[in-house]
Amino acid sequence: MMSAQQQERALSTADLAAASQAPERQPETPVADDARDTQALAALFAADAADGFRSRWNEVQIAFVDDPRKAVRDADELVAQVMKSLAETFSNERSRLEQELGQTDKGSTENLRLALQRYRSFFQRLLSL
Helix, strand or coil: CCCHHHHHHCCCHHHHHHHHCCCCCCCCCCCCHHHHHHCCCCCCCCHHHHHHHHHHHHHHHHHCCCCHHHHHHHHHHHHHHHHHHHHHHHHHHHHHHHHHHHCCCCCCHHHHHHHHHHHHHHHHHHHHC
16 A cells, blocks of 8 residues: 555646546737836745755756666656645645634625736736746
């Protein structure tokens, strides 16, 4: 039986793509430069999580010399884990927002404005990758 870590490690980018069944990509709409400049883009990961991903990436690159096929497989798994982690972080943020909105005293226009700003920052950061 595989451990939870082994099961998570076996995730691939193909798994994520198949699960998403994303609609056909639409042509890009230009975003005004001033919209990007007026708000700093939020980090997609906590600093310690990003450092962990970078460390693992360095291990994958070093391993390429000894076993290129395994390194490519490991790279795919690492990218899938990063994408999964990003989706989980976003889902948790959305759940927190929905809880706030469910409470009549906290579902203010100001909270909604701040939520929209976070979505915009997240969206712009994704598009800038």
